[in-house]
Amino acid sequence: MIDIQNVTYHHGRSLILDDVSLRLKKGGITALVGPNGAGKSTLFALMARLLPLQSGSIRFDEMEVGKTGTQSLARKLAILRQEANVASRITVRDLVGFGRFPHHQGRASEADEAFVQKSLHEFDLASIADRFIDELSGGQRQRALVAMAFAQDTDYLLLDEPLNNLDMYFARSLMQQLRALADAYGKTIVIVLHEINYASGHADEIIALKQGRVALQAPPESFMTAENLFAIYGMDVQVETFGNRKIALHQV
């Protein structure tokens, strides 16, 4: 369970997060949505201890962020940041291999190697495993970064806009893979999404942030209504039901 209590964050004089309290149950996919500048990435950075907490507390099960060593946290949660621009010339295999670093601190065992191999296969990277990441397309690099987070093999996976740079095919297959991970391994995945329909189609729960506050936390069925979307994004959106999924027709 992720327990966020009374988190407030200021950047200079502007208020980014305003007394956010959230409780995310263990297992499953939670999508974090909201307009640009709502504070999603900041909340993420605080959860992943990349920014120091100014007030409030965040706990992953029994581990409290800020009071748990960074190494222990690295075995509890993995994070993919939005602007993870890797400039180094290292191979995909080595990059994914670094996902195992929290477990072996530099001395990889055979089990670690096997897990890396599994991650490469899982994310369709085996054929480009020996290419340098600076020679890949944006989408391939994105998949390599997700694979690295997967290789970290943590209970919690925080992904900040992982669908960036991915085409339709890989965007959907990544969401399906995350679904499978959550179902098969009981992982807890928190994912920042801009495309509301991916949230509706694949998440168990959707949380909307607006102006630094929690605007709504609900399962997709009740989240996806024209009124809610208007309240969050300030635009009229038609919501249709296809099969058992609700889809917002916001592109037209």
Place this chain on the structure above:
Amino acid sequence: MPRETPPQRPWIRVTLTTSIVAILLCLILISLSIGVIETSLADLFSQAADGEGLLLLSRLPRTLATLLAGASLAVAGFILQTLVQNRFVEPATVGTADSAALGLIGVSIVLPDAGIFSKMLVGSLAAFVGALGFLALVKRLPRTQPLLVPLCGIFYGGVISSVATFLAYENDLMQYIGIWMNGEFSGVLQGRYELLWASGLIALAGYAYADKFTIAGLGRDTASGLGLNYSQTIHLGLAIVAMVTAFTVITVGMLPFVGLVVPNIVSRFVGDNSRKVLPLVALVGGTFVLGSDILGRVLRFPYEIPAGAIFGVIGTFVFLWLLLARPSRA
């Protein structure tokens, strides 16, 4: 779609390493056999077997000094580039060497009788502070402009060096600045270069942290996400860079471009994963500097051109070629 590149198989690294080792062995023999005193390798070795003579006194120390200085400076450059996440920096161009010189000038003025050990300590500390200052400076630069980083470093180094020069001028120590900033090996004799072994050992110690440096090179967020103590790793790496720089400055003088050109060449072929690349960086660094020293010794025989000057000229062209011939990024 990006350009199709052949998979980087280990054989590239193996072939490269083997051929460089072969070249290096030839260069070592050449370096041992050339000099103003005419003698044959056979004579040199038979004298050395008795524990005396030219080989042990001068030619072997000189050869070892070039190798140690080249290898450790190349490693320092590689580590600095990894930690700063910029390919165009090296200790000589971002003020680290100038800071070391400033520290050494300072200690020479305040404590003229200080021993070599305390001088080294002050020099290394000053280089470390200088490197930290540079890092704090480049943090404020926009990430979209990678070339601003080396430019900023050159200005920064210029300011520090002008302070050092002023202090040296006021205190009649100008000759030191000249010696420290222009690397050359003609003065290397047994008993006068051994500090470079320490420099080499420090560079070797850096290898133990190779993975941590590579991870730090992925950026602060990614590194923290992997549970790495980021600032500790940065400080450790900068300490290694600072000590190698200071030790080189005081023994043979700074050799600019070594830390810039060598890591770039090696990275081009075998990538940036420190654990795999560092040994090759050290090997190529030593080979290039030894080659430059030999050239400097034979071009105007029996006079000498400083190895630093030779390397500067060749290194500039190699680097320009690398810069212009670099494959376009995806």
